[in-house]
Amino acid sequence: MKSKKTDFGPRDIISGLPEALICHILSFLPIEDAALTSVLSKKWRYLFAYRPNLIFDGLLHIQHRAVGNTEKELILSRFMAFVDRVLELQESCAINKFSLLCGHGVRPYFVTDSILKVLRRGVTELDLHVSLDEGRLPSEVFESKSLVSLRIESGNVYGIDVQGVSLPKLKTLFLHRVMLGQAEDCFHKLTSGCHVLEELFLLRVYSDFWNRSLSSNSLKRLTLYCLDSDQNPDHVSFDTPNLVYFNYSDNIARKYPKVNFASLVEATIYLAMTRDQYAHANYGNLVANATDFFRGICNVQILYLSASTLEVLTFCCKPVPTFNKLVHLTVETHTVGWESLPTLLNNCPNLETLVFEGLHHKYTIKCGDVDGCLCKFSGEVPICLSSSPVKFLKVQRFGENGIENQIELVKHFLETMPRLEQLTVHYVASIDDDVNKVSSQLKDFARVASPNCEIQVVSDHLN
Known part of the structure; x- marks a missing residue:
């Protein structure tokens, strides 16, 4: 936009805007870039700091170039001074979001002091990526x-x-690699103090290893990753009646x-x-019992089971509960037997x-039994298929580790x-000819049980 000319020369339209609007415009720039406007005039000197969202990245100037220890210390010292200066200028302003990313070399008291300052000023969104x-x-x-x-994140x-x-007021809580306390059940403590919490992500969060319990009437989305040791927790409980999405990684609890x-x-x-x-x-006695856990999630409609979970269903769950509401099931089949699949599929009436995430069939002694597998080694058709x-039916990553057995399974x-x-x-496959050959082969199979079944072969290399 061209500036309007007057008898005294061109007029600065941007500077004539209300300060609140200028601050809003500057908030779309990285704060380091916005700070460069402070040299324009006295009016612009501090405007860059009066923004509701403060995002500071202490690694920005280090990670893209090789620096020695001395230069790194100088960069981090300037970074800490810049953050302190902005917070000092903003002392009377409200803060919506404060984000701080900094790695080794930043003084712990600087991180603590910055956090306490923004908390005192009523920050609503706090995002910390720190390594002290x-x-x-x-x-x-x-x-x-x-x-x-x-x-x-730490x-x-x-x-x-x-x-x-x-x-x-907290609605979203995300913790990654953080230790909370020493002995108490930190999961229970967290949820009991967050009465409107809707989203909770706990990834490698450590406290009392042996017991974990979550109780919340407001929680709608939960991601919990606890697979960091080769031990079984004693007690694991979930009382989350309004949860709609659940992502859970853990060893079996006692x-x-x-x-x-x-x-x-x-x-x-x-x-x-x-x-x-x-x-x-072994196939005789359970080595653990996860039946109560699976019974607790049997109302689910969309379910993804890892390969290790299929093994848990085989050796740690009898009987497998019925999933009456389940309409979409994805199973990962990498390097495990399929012994639990017949019972699981029989118990999914709707x-x-x-979806098979990989079609890796592993032969076991159960493959020779009717309803002991999905393959045709027994010579009879499993009830779960008939x-x-x-x-x-979808097969992801078809062709990994050879296609002969996988083609036979699809035909089955x-x-x-x-x-x-x-x-x-x-x-x-990465060769067009191979993709076309497999596509033709699959489409030539007789659809004995489902004569009108449409077959699609999808590949990044297939036109």
């Missing part, structure tokens, strides 16, 4: 009356002494006193046995879509599954 050489983050981050969103924070949790997922729609489950449990796994309600499904309407195969 020593010291702890302040426990006040869990005692804020203003926070709506809290995210802490490389080596030694811990946060959580005496109490009081976050009455007990599941309460599992309440009354509203669950979608779940991704990575349950695993310990090495000792693997060593003692299943419409079945009476299957599945309409849409086409010959036995009576309600198939569509088979989609995602082929990983």
Whole structure:
């Protein structure tokens, strides 16, 4: 836009805008770039700092070039001084978001002091990516009356002494590699102090390893990753009646006193046995009992099961519960037997879509038994296939580790599954000729049980 000319020369239209609007415009720039406007005039000197969202990246000038220790210390010193200056200029202004990214070499007291300053000023969104050489983050981050969103990711924070949790407005909590307390059940403490929490992400969060329980009527989305040791927790409980999405990775617990997922729609489950449990796994006796856990999620509609979870269903769950509401099931089949699949599929009476994440069939002694596998080694068709309600069958990563056995399995499904309407195969081949050959071969198979089944072969290399 051209400036309007007057008798005194061109007029600065931007500077004539209200200061609040200028600050809003500057808020779309990285704060380091916005700070460059401070040299334009006295009016512009401090405007860059009067912004509701403060995002500071201490690694920005280090990670893209090789620097020595001396230069790194100088960069970090300037960075800390810049953050302190902006917070000083902003002392009377409200802060919506404060984001701080800094690695080794930043003084712990600087991080703590910055956090406490923005908490006192009623920050609503706090985002911390910090790696401290020593010291702890302040426990006040869990005692804020203003926070709506809290995210802490750490490389080596030694811990946060959580005496109490009081976050009455918090709706989203994300913690990654953080230690909370020493002995108490930190998961229970967190949820009991967040009464309107809707989204919770706990990834490698450490406290009392042996017990974990989550209880919340407001929680709608939960991601919990605890697979960091080769031990089984004692008690794991979930009382989350309004949860709709659940992503869970853990070793099998010895007990599941309460599992309440009354509203669950979608779940991704990575349950695993310990090495000792693997060593003692057999088809006669359970090496652990995860039945109560699976019974607690049986209302789910969309379910993803890892390969290790299929093994848990085989050796740690009898009987497998019925999933009456399940319409979409994805199973990962990498390097495991399929012994649990027949029972699982038999107990999904309304299943419409079945997805294999890889089609890696591992032969076991159960393959020779009817309803002991999905393959045709027994010479008879498993009931779970001959009476299957599945309409849409998908195979992801088809062709990994050879295709002969996988083609035979697909042919077996086409010959036995009576309600198939569509088979989609995602082929990983990198040569067009191979893709076209497999596509022709699959489409030439007789659809014995489902004569009208449409077959699609999808590949990045197939025109």
